[in-house]
Amino acid sequence: STTLTEALIDPLSSTPAPTTACTGTNPTPTGLATGDPTVYPQAVTIATGENVVFDAGRYVFCQGLTIQTGATVTGTGGVLLYVKGGTVDISPGASVELGAANTGDQRNIIIWVATAQTVKIGTGDHVTRLGGTVYAPTSKVQLIGSANATAINVGTLVAQTVEIQS
Numbered sequence: 001s002t003t004l005t006e007a008l009i010d011p012l013s014s015t016p017a018p019t020t021a022c023t024g025t026n027p028t029p030t031g032l033a034t035g036d037p038t039v040y041p042q043a044v045t046i047a048t049g050e051n052v053v054f055d056a057g058r059y060v061f062c063q064g065l066t067i068q069t070g071a072t073v074t075g076t077g078g079v080l081l082y083v084k085g086g087t088v089d090i091s092p093g094a095s096v097e098l099g100a101a102n103t104g105d106q107r108n109i110i111i112w113v114a115t116a117q118t119v120k121i122g123t124g125d126h127v128t129r130l131g132g133t134v135y136a137p138t139s140k141v142q143l144i145g146s147a148n149a150t151a152i153n154v155g156t157l158v159a160q161t162v163e164i165q166s
Helices: none
Strands: 038-040 044-046 051-053 057-061 064-067 072-075 079-083 087-090 095-099 109-113 118-123 127-145 151-165
Touching: 064 079, 079 095, 095 109, 118 151
Parallel strands: 038 057, 044 064, 051 072, 057 079, 064 087, 072 095, 079 109, 087 118, 095 127, 109 127, 127 151
Antiparallel strands: 118 127
């Protein structure tokens, strides 16, 4: 076990968060860029068997994002998933491959969690690829593998604490 006794400087603390109101209904289908940002006021669950491709853009999840076992989620053209409220739970049995934008205020951030919570990022018999920074500065991030775990590939991780489970 490693414990840091001194506070570290948050390298992204001055990055502006996407600003938006969390009103209305969720756009459909999930992943289609309908604005900048595209806002999901209600919780989003990408269910078993669903295949969601995120267009390049910024997506705001006001009440959380769950990606279930057996779901496939891709988006490599410059995606930011900003979780303003609710929880983040990527099942170890989900297939996820996302790439962050390399321009703009939030460049290189793939998932931004704005609230203190436990963020779960799992992998199973595939590689979970998050090409960018997972930014959850006030959260505990759990990297969870299953019995057949292959790998979790995260560009950078900024969190209050990190827990690795196998």
